[in-house]
Amino acid sequence: MSDAALPAAQVVRPSRLRRLEPVTFLWIVLIAALLVLVAAPILKMVVISFEEQDTGVFTIQNYVTAYGRARYLEALRNSLMLGTLSAAISVVIAVPMAWAVSRTDMPGKGFTWATVLAAFIMPPYLGAIGWILLAGPNSGWINVAWRDLTGATAPLVNVYTFTGMAFVIALHSFPLVFIFVKSALDLISSEMEDAANILGGGTWVTMRRVTLPLVWPSIMGGFILIFLETIALFGTPAIIGIPARINVVTTQLWQFFEDPVRVEVAAAFAIPLLLVTIALIAVQKLLLARKGFVSQTGKGGERRQIKLGPWRWVLFAWCFAVAMLSVGKPLTVLLQASFAKAWGRGFSFDNLTLRNYQFLLFEHDMAPQAVWNTVWFSGASATIAVVLALLVAYIVVRRLMRFADALGFLAMAPFVIPGIVMAIGFYAAYAGPPLSLYGSALLIILAFASRFLPIAYASSQAAIRAVHPEMEEAARILGSGRLHAIRKVTAPLLKTSLLGGWLVVFIVASRELSAAIFLVGPRTRTMSVLLYDLTEQGNFEVVSAFGGILLVITLAIVGIGMKLVGRDFMLRRE
Amino acid sequence: MPRLTLSGLTKAYGRLTVVDSVDLTLEEGEFVSLLGPSGCGKTTTLRMIAGFVDPTGGSIAVDGTVLSAPGAVVPPERRGMSMIFQSYAIWPNMTVEENVAFGLKLRKLTREETRRRVGEILEVVQLSHLAHRYPAELSGGQQQRVALARAIVVKPAVLLLDEPLSNLDANLREEMRFEIRRLHDEFRITTVYVTHDQAEAMATSDRIAVMNAGRIEQVDAPHLLYTRPRTRFVAGFVGRTNLLEAQVTSGMLRVDGIALGPSTQPDGPVLVSLRPQAMTIHEAQPPLAGPVIEASIAERTYLGESWDYVVQPHGSALRLRAAAAPLEAHEVGRRVWLAIDPRQVAVVQ
Numbered sequence: 001m002s003d004a005a006l007p008a009a010q011v012v013r014p015s016r017l018r019r020l021e022p023v024t025f026l027w028i029v030l031i032a033a034l035l036v037l038v039a040a041p042i043l044k045m046v047v048i049s050f051e052e053q054d055t056g057v058f059t060i061q062n063y064v065t066a067y068g069r070a071r072y073l074e075a076l077r078n079s080l081m082l083g084t085l086s087a088a089i090s091v092v093i094a095v096p097m098a099w100a101v102s103r104t105d106m107p108g109k110g111f112t113w114a115t116v117l118a119a120f121i122m123p124p125y126l127g128a129i130g131w132i133l134l135a136g137p138n139s140g141w142i143n144v145a146w147r148d149l150t151g152a153t154a155p156l157v158n159v160y161t162f163t164g165m166a167f168v169i170a171l172h173s174f175p176l177v178f179i180f181v182k183s184a185l186d187l188i189s190s191e192m193e194d195a196a197n198i199l200g201g202g203t204w205v206t207m208r209r210v211t212l213p214l215v216w217p218s219i220m221g222g223f224i225l226i227f228l229e230t231i232a233l234f235g236t237p238a239i240i241g242i243p244a245r246i247n248v249v250t251t252q253l254w255q256f257f258e259d260p261v262r263v264e265v266a267a268a269f270a271i272p273l274l275l276v277t278i279a280l281i282a283v284q285k286l287l288l289a290r291k292g293f294v295s296q297t298g299k300g301g302e303r304r305q306i307k308l309g310p311w312r313w314v315l316f317a318w319c320f321a322v323a324m325l326s327v328g329k330p331l332t333v334l335l336q337a338s339f340a341k342a343w344g345r346g347f348s349f350d351n352l353t354l355r356n357y358q359f360l361l362f363e364h365d366m367a368p369q370a371v372w373n374t375v376w377f378s379g380a381s382a383t384i385a386v387v388l389a390l391l392v393a394y395i396v397v398r399r400l401m402r403f404a405d406a407l408g409f410l411a412m413a414p415f416v417i418p419g420i421v422m423a424i425g426f427y428a429a430y431a432g433p434p435l436s437l438y439g440s441a442l443l444i445i446l447a448f449a450s451r452f453l454p455i456a457y458a459s460s461q462a463a464i465r466a467v468h469p470e471m472e473e474a475a476r477i478l479g480s481g482r483l484h485a486i487r488k489v490t491a492p493l494l495k496t497s498l499l500g501g502w503l504v505v506f507i508v509a510s511r512e513l514s515a516a517i518f519l520v521g522p523r524t525r526t527m528s529v530l531l532y533d534l535t536e537q538g539n540f541e542v543v544s545a546f547g548g549i550l551l552v553i554t555l556a557i558v559g560i561g562m563k564l565v566g567r568d569f570m571l572r573r574e
Numbered sequence: 575m576p577r578l579t580l581s582g583l584t585k586a587y588g589r590l591t592v593v594d595s596v597d598l599t600l601e602e603g604e605f606v607s608l609l610g611p612s613g614c615g616k617t618t619t620l621r622m623i624a625g626f627v628d629p630t631g632g633s634i635a636v637d638g639t640v641l642s643a644p645g646a647v648v649p650p651e652r653r654g655m656s657m658i659f660q661s662y663a664i665w666p667n668m669t670v671e672e673n674v675a676f677g678l679k680l681r682k683l684t685r686e687e688t689r690r691r692v693g694e695i696l697e698v699v700q701l702s703h704l705a706h707r708y709p710a711e712l713s714g715g716q717q718q719r720v721a722l723a724r725a726i727v728v729k730p731a732v733l734l735l736d737e738p739l740s741n742l743d744a745n746l747r748e749e750m751r752f753e754i755r756r757l758h759d760e761f762r763i764t765t766v767y768v769t770h771d772q773a774e775a776m777a778t779s780d781r782i783a784v785m786n787a788g789r790i791e792q793v794d795a796p797h798l799l800y801t802r803p804r805t806r807f808v809a810g811f812v813g814r815t816n817l818l819e820a821q822v823t824s825g826m827l828r829v830d831g832i833a834l835g836p837s838t839q840p841d842g843p844v845l846v847s848l849r850p851q852a853m854t855i856h857e858a859q860p861p862l863a864g865p866v867i868e869a870s871i872a873e874r875t876y877l878g879e880s881w882d883y884v885v886q887p888h889g890s891a892l893r894l895r896a897a898a899a900p901l902e903a904h905e906v907g908r909r910v911w912l913a914i915d916p917r918q919v920a921v922v923q
């Protein structure tokens with residue numbers, strides 16, 4: 001009674017050919033791609049740090065040069081201090097917010113979420129520019145108002161200081177701590193706290209002895225991530241730190257790239273950044289993995305909101321203040337400046353103009369090109385990253401190959417490599433002969449794809465894990481080949497999450513500065529690089545207008561993402 | 575010619591042999607279960623039949639054509655089989671109808687023919703009214719029916735099922751058991767059914783193959799498996815039993831000196847399986863021809879459908895489990911007589 005519709009089943013294939021499945025071939029292609037994108041740049045960077053310029057002879061002179069001047073060592077120390085201070089401020093800002101949103105009856109939770117999302121989306125260098133307009137020592141809004149009010153001559157606040165810079169960085173980094181801590185708090189059941197209460201612990205004792213220890217690893221995890229982001233950050237230290245004569249590792253690396261370019265010394269100087277990052281990521285992994293308690297404690301427990309009484313308004317005031325400082329005020333002054341003839345003249349009708357936008361969009365010789373560059377570099381790199389990540393994740397998750405894990409390791413490796421280090425690696429490996437890709441679109445796209453591969457990989461891996469292999473097997477046993485099954489069954493199921501991954505990579509790539517600045521040529525500048533160049537020229541009205549354009553593009557993409565993928569697609573953990 | 579033949583089928587992962595020279599033959603239209611404890615290699619065997627796993631030894635043939643042998647495996651899509659998975663694997667991006675039509679489309683049937691056959695099979699599994707729903711809108715039992723319909727509609731040479739009922743709750747499981755048997759009686763598709771639930775295997779199968787540690791211990795009809803287990807493992811795994819060390823002396827089987835009946839075994843020690851149901855408890859000595867033992871009740875537990883007694887034969891340290899109907903209540907410590915049905919005494923290896 002069986003259908004003879006699948007006649008091929010009658011044929012025996014003593015196939016040696018089966019050994020050379022397409023998967024094997026694909027695996028070789030992927031390994032090659034990952035070597036080009038990930039391994040070669042890093043290895044090359046390490047290698048040239050031991051080479052003499054031009055001759056390539058082994059030397060340790062680069063290290064002697066890089067660590068031989070007090071100024072360079074101070075940059076190193078400044079970076080470490082800046083990272084610590086920013087991370088500490090972020091924790092102070094974010095932990096009360098996370099607790100309030102997760103566990104209490106504080107009003108305005110939606111508003112707080114929106115704040116976190118907005119602070120996360122806003123490129124940090126735009127925040128820095130906003131804060132220059134707010135807290136510049138002479139004409140910053142806050143200081144002008146302060147002088148008008150009190151008649152004092154000294155400024156109230158000054159952004160061009162070490163703490164000012166740390167503060168501005170923290171205002172755009174705290175969302176990471178918020179997300180870490182909130183997801184940990186979400187998993188603690190009220191019963192655990194009740195258990196402590198019944199034994200006689202008051203609210204504060206319970207919080208100190210039970211709740212805090214449970215979320216401590218998450219707080220530390222967030223702290224470490226922000227520390228690492230800060231020491232690898234280029235935009236804010238360049239925009240605020242250079243005028244303030246505060247030198248950090250990233251700005252010092254940038255100076256090694258001024259004429260004459262000393263890549264070898266830069267490479268040597270970047271090594272500590274790489275080592276510190278690798279070490280701390282390892283520590284963070286240990287912290288979050290040890291005991292694994294957070295995930296186990298959440299089982300089944302019910303979660304009640306803590307009634308705060310009047311205190312809930314205090315917490316709300318805190319969240320509101322953070323919203324104002326991180327997003328509200330900087331954005332207001334940026335918008336004002338972008339529509340102003342001279343931003344210092346304040347809000348008045350005769351100060352209003354569209355000149356800045358008009359200038360950028362129709363008269364500036366580089367701005368429209370930069371907008372286009374940003375869109376297409378981001379789009380291309382997001383596509384490469386997602387396709388590569390998807391194929392690797394598929395092979396790894398489905399265990400199609402013996403050495404699949406090697407692929408996964410390479411795909412995740414850029415996670416422990418600061419963007420600026422990656423950029424130096426790409427410069428060292430591909431900028432000069434024989435490929436001479438310096439300044440080309442290809443080089444930037446590849447660097448972006450490599451840098452954000454881990455984001456794409458993590459989301460692809462999660463997506464593929466969520467599709468049961470039996471889904472595909474069910475198609476195959478009914479007569480469809482491996483590729484047909486992937487096309488008909490797996491791909492449609494992955495579509496949404498892949499789109500989400502693509503959009504996230506697009507957004508982070510579109511605002512990327514620290515890698516781009518080392519790799520762009522005159523015609524391949526991205527919006528972020530051009531924005532930085534404009535900042536150096538000091539015309540803040542035009543800078544603000546350009547920032548406005550960048551924000552509109554970002555918001556459009558975020559909007560599309562929320563509509564197609566879901567509201568939380570940017571802030572999902574991992 | 576048998577429909578499906580496994581001969582010496584072996585699978586090893588490194589040095590670990592998980593399926594160990596399995597021989598099994600299914601006639602056309604036969605329903606055979608692979609029954610065994612977790613990790614004994616049932617799924618691996620089934621997936622080798624489906625072509626998802628390559629054997630390291632032996633072969634699989636359908637209608638005399640070898641489909642799997644080490645190094646030469648016809649891929650799953652060209653075997654003309656169907657499989658039902660533990661997770662159902664209903665594609666959530668397709669409606670019930672599209673799910674069921676998938677295999678037919680691949681067989682290049684005309685649109686008319688496809689629609690007709692999908693309609694028919696949905697009728698059979700009583701899902702016609704849900705044809706245009708998406709799987710997310712179906713209950714577990716309904717999803718199971720979709721999986722059945724999708725697998726049966728292509729009229730496969732062999733149907734494979736891997737613990738298809740393990741995700742259902744107890745009542746539904748019982749219902750689906752009968753459903754599966756009903757569909758088999760209607761279509762008579764040669765079926766291999768994997769389960770670790772013996773009630774399920776008994777209710778559905780023509781024959782059951784009991785697996786242990788990668789080997790098949792016994793293949794028999796359900797009632798024979800129960801009453802005449804051939805190995806110690808089968809006796810213990812299928813139903814509960816009393817495993818007793820016995821002696822054969824001059825053609826007579828004895829446990830602790832108590833004669834259980836004649837035996838064809840050579841003289842020497844043997845292992846005997848004696849089901850709780852093979853004994854009846856009497857308060858007075860019964861006038862029976864078979865073996866009767868004087869004993870006393872040591873423990874008792876009431877299980878609702880039956881009594882579970884532990885009885886101790888007089889002059890012996892043996893403790894035997896015996897079952898009795900609910901009204902047959904005997905006090906603990908009471909002197910009783912145990913009548914043993916000699917046909918249900920099985921010598922095992």
Ligand SMILES: Nc1ncnc2c1ncn2[C@@H]1O[C@H](COP(=O)(O)OP(=O)(O)OP(=O)(O)O)[C@@H](O)[C@H]1O
Binds near residue numbers: 610618
């Ligand atoms: N890919 C693999 N690599 C190594 N060992 C494997 C692999 N697949 C299965 N095994 C091992 O083979 C043995 C048999 O597995 P199998 O899945 O066939 O068991 P099963 O009888 O279906 O059990 P269950 O009832 O739990 O489903 C197990 O010990 C398992 O750990």
Ligand SMILES: [Mg+2]
Binds near residue numbers: 616617618
């Ligand atoms: Mg199994």
